[in-house]
Amino acid sequence: MSLEQITVLLGWSTVLNFGVLMLTAMMLTLFRKTVHGIHTKMSGLSADELNKLYFQYMGNFKILWILFNLTPYLVIRIFMLSSGS
Numbered sequence: 001m002s003l004e005q006i007t008v009l010l011g012w013s014t015v016l017n018f019g020v021l022m023l024t025a026m027m028l029t030l031f032r033k034t035v036h037g038i039h040t041k042m043s044g045l046s047a048d049e050l051n052k053l054y055f056q057y058m059g060n061f062k063i064l065w066i067l068f069n070l071t072p073y074l075v076i077r078i079f080m081l082s083s084g085s
Contacts, residue, residue: 003076010073017065024061028054 001009028035036047045053 003080007073007076007080010069010076014065014069014073017069021058021061021065025058028058 036050039045039050040047043050
């Protein structure tokens with residue numbers, strides 16, 4: 001794979017994973033009661049426990065997105081701009 005192909009791959013991966021992050025945040029915000037109902041029935045956890053888990057999930061997802069998608073993409077873009085490619 002060339003550097004340009006890797007850049008395109010990381011760019012699309014960054015965009016798609018950011019979309020998943022935003023969709024998850026919207027679903028947890030707009031449909032909180034429905035999501036709580038489903039997950040309470042599936043797991044038997046209380047609403048407070050689920051809120052903690054949702055917050056932890058979103059935080060972990062965001063950290064991993066920054067670490068494995070956004071940062072490598074930006075580093076390669078900066079490298080390509082500075083090298084004139």
